[in-house]
Amino acid sequence: MSAKKKLAIVLFNLGGPDGPEAVEPFLFNLFNDPLIIRVPQPLRWLIAKIISRRRAPVAKGIYANIGGRSPILPLTEAQARALEQELAGDYDARCFIAMRYWKPFASETAAAVKAWAPDEVILLPLYPQYSTTTNKSSLGDWDQAVKTVGLAVPTRTICCYPVEPGFIAAYAELLREALAKFASGEKPRILFSAHGLPKKVVEAGDPYQQQVEASCKAVVEALGVEGLDWVTCYQSRVGPLEWIGPATDKEIERAGHQGKSLVVLPIAFVSEHSETLVELDIEYGHLAKEAGVPRYERVPAVGTHPRFIAGLGNLVRTVMNSSDRLLCPEEAAGRPCGEEAR
Numbered sequence: 074m075s076a077k078k079k080l081a082i083v084l085f086n087l088g089g090p091d092g093p094e095a096v097e098p099f100l101f102n103l104f105n106d107p108l109i110i111r112v113p114q115p116l117r118w119l120i121a122k123i124i125s126r127r128r129a130p131v132a133k134g135i136y137a138n139i140g141g142r143s144p145i146l147p148l149t150e151a152q153a154r155a156l157e158q159e160l161a162g163d164y165d166a167r168c169f170i171a172m173r174y175w176k177p178f179a180s181e182t183a184a185a186v187k188a189w190a191p192d193e194v195i196l197l198p199l200y201p202q203y204s205t206t207t208n209k210s211s212l213g214d215w216d217q218a219v220k221t222v223g224l225a226v227p228t229r230t231i232c233c234y235p236v237e238p239g240f241i242a243a244y245a246e247l248l249r250e251a252l253a254k255f256a257s258g259e260k261p262r263i264l265f266s267a268h269g270l271p272k273k274v275v276e277a278g279d280p281y282q283q284q285v286e287a288s289c290k291a292v293v294e295a296l297g298v299e300g301l302d303w304v305t306c307y308q309s310r311v312g313p314l315e316w317i318g319p320a321t322d323k324e325i326e327r328a329g330h331q332g333k334s335l336v337v338l339p340i341a342f343v344s345e346h347s348e349t350l351v352e353l354d355i356e357y358g359h360l361a362k363e364a365g366v367p368r369y370e371r372v373p374a375v376g377t378h379p380r381f382i383a384g385l386g387n388l389v390r391t392v393m394n395s396s397d398r399l400l401c402p403e404e405a406a407g408r409p410c411g412e413e414a415r
């Protein structure tokens with residue numbers, strides 16, 4: 074019997090500060106990304122310095138609610154170990170983590186991958202819905218890191234997976250559990266809340282909003298509840314630009330006026346962090362109370378849910394068995410995400 078293929082799977086996420094002193098440099102890295110602030114250097118550097126300095130006290134206040142640091146890295150490590158186990162029967166798989174704006178950065182991870190000497194590398198962004206601001210940014214960062222460290226191994230990319238059956242089934246199961254907490258006959262509204270984007274990014278061709286909507290529709294179909302009351306909305310707006318809507322906070326106020334209970338599901342996040350634990354649970358929890366929402370429940374992020382991890386495993390097997398090195402459901406429709414306008 075031949076030895077199992079040595080597979081390095083690189084999981085990408087945004088990253089978050091690992092202590093209060095990391096908040097400002099983390100924000101600087103975020104706003105210095107050309108796919109976040111779309112102006113050339115050295116102007117972008119200056120803007121990033123100014124915004125990160127101004128926002129740092131606000132952001133420190135946000136992270137202070139969860140012990141001064143983001144839990145995104147330990148939670149991603151748990152996903153990494155779960156995915157290794159899921160794939161253990163087929164591959165000698167090891168999952169590595171590359172964060173975009175805080176440690177571990179892509180260059181450090183690329184060096185660790187090189188030292189492990191895999192047969193193949195799989196790039197797997199932990200963003201099911203493709204955005205230029207996340208998937209494209211992380212994959213571009215990886216390309217640079219690979220050049221810097223001289224990593225030359227055959228590589229396959231999982232671009233996006235907005236309706237991957239395991240991802241959808243995991244959220245449908247978690248939503249069913251949240252709905253079971255309500256008395257029979259009580260019909261809460263479901264708010265599928267996704268991280269927002271500036272409107273002009275979507276108008277320039279970013280497929281994120283359309284993919285978020287496809288994910289929500291797929292969860293609703295998988296749940297199979299007749300006459301479900303549900304809305305897709307967008308949270309986490311920052312800066313002066315107009316963002317896509319409707320805004321999650323406005324939907325909470327509207328539900329309050331109507332005396333509607335709410336179940337909020339973070340459809341574009343796969344782990345807990347400041348945007349779920351602080352914005353959705355604390356800030357919007359208070360807002361819901363003030364607005365008169367009778368009951369406010371939040372569905373947890375999929376994390377290491379077995380259906381989600383099995384789905385990630387299937388994506389890896391599918392791209393490994395494909396003659397195409399890119400796995401993107403949009404490719405079949407003739408518009409792979411990487412070809413979107415910028």
Ligand SMILES: C=CC1=C(C)c2cc3[nH]c(cc4nc(cc5[nH]c(cc1n2)c(C)c5CCC(=O)O)C(CCC(=O)O)=C4C)c(C)c3C=C
Nearest residue numbers: 087088089109132143145204206207268311341346347348
């Ligand atoms: C679907 C995922 C995400 C998209 C799309 C996205 C776009 C985007 N984000 C900002 C600005 C900020 N995001 C911040 C935190 C943050 N963002 C995401 C995911 C997406 N961002 C995550 C997972 C996190 C949490 C990090 C953690 O706590 O671990 C922050 C920092 C927090 C704050 O100060 O509010 C900022 C700022 C922009 C401008 C943008 C698109 C243009």
Ligand SMILES: [Fe+2]
Nearest residue numbers: 087268309348
């Ligand atoms: Fe963000």
Ligand SMILES: [Fe+2]
Nearest residue numbers: 232233401410
């Ligand atoms: Fe894609």
